[in-house]
Amino acid sequence: MTEMVRPEDLRRITDEQETRKMQExxxxxxxxxxxxxxxxxxxxxxxxxxxxxxxxxxxxVRRAAEQGQNEILVMQFPSDFCVDGGRAINNFEANWPSSLQGRAKVALEYYKEHLQPLGYKVHAKVLSYPGGMPGDIGLYLSW
Incomplete structure (x- = not known):
């Protein structure tokens, strides 16, 4: 005859399962x-x-122009990667470029040296607002 599992064994099994799930x-x-x-x-x-x-x-830019567009998204990154968490970009402040760091800052310097003299423009905007706060930032090149 099969012996019934005891309640304390069942509790131990449940605890082990919960511990495994929490560890995962x-x-x-x-x-x-x-x-x-x-x-x-x-x-x-x-x-x-x-x-x-x-x-x-x-x-x-040629492909975008052929499709009737006048800008392209060049880069997307978390607002946390800005020195101010995206505040200057979100508030359309004129000094927003100074909030960029790392790859975005390098890209902006490239733009200033090579693309701005040709007449291109650059702007940034907040693309998402998770929890009501700036999420991803988009860096755009326009003409």
Whole structure:
């Protein structure tokens, strides 16, 4: 005859299962945080524009113009990557470029040196508002 499982054994099984689930969730959270740190570090320490950047930009703006557009999204990044969390961009402040860091700052310098003299313009805007706060920032090139 089969012996019935005792309630304390069932509680132990349940506790072990909950502990395993919590550990899996903690592991996923740690992995996501590590990936976010790597992304942030890569963004902040990006030092140069790709050698074929002008070729890629020329192709992108030509394609956009052929589709009747007058701007392209060049870059998207979290507002946390700005020195002020995207506040200056969100409030349309004239000094918003000074809030850029890392890759965005390098891209803006490239724009000033190579594209602004040709008549292009650049602007940034908040693309999302998770929880009512600035989320992703979009850096646009227009003509």
């Amino acid at each position: 969730m903690l592991d996923r959270t740690k992995k996501a945080e590590a990936q976010q740190r790597e992304l942030h570090d890569a963004f902040m320490h990006w030092e140069s524009v790709r050698p074929n950047a002008m070729e890629l930009l020329t192709s992108a």
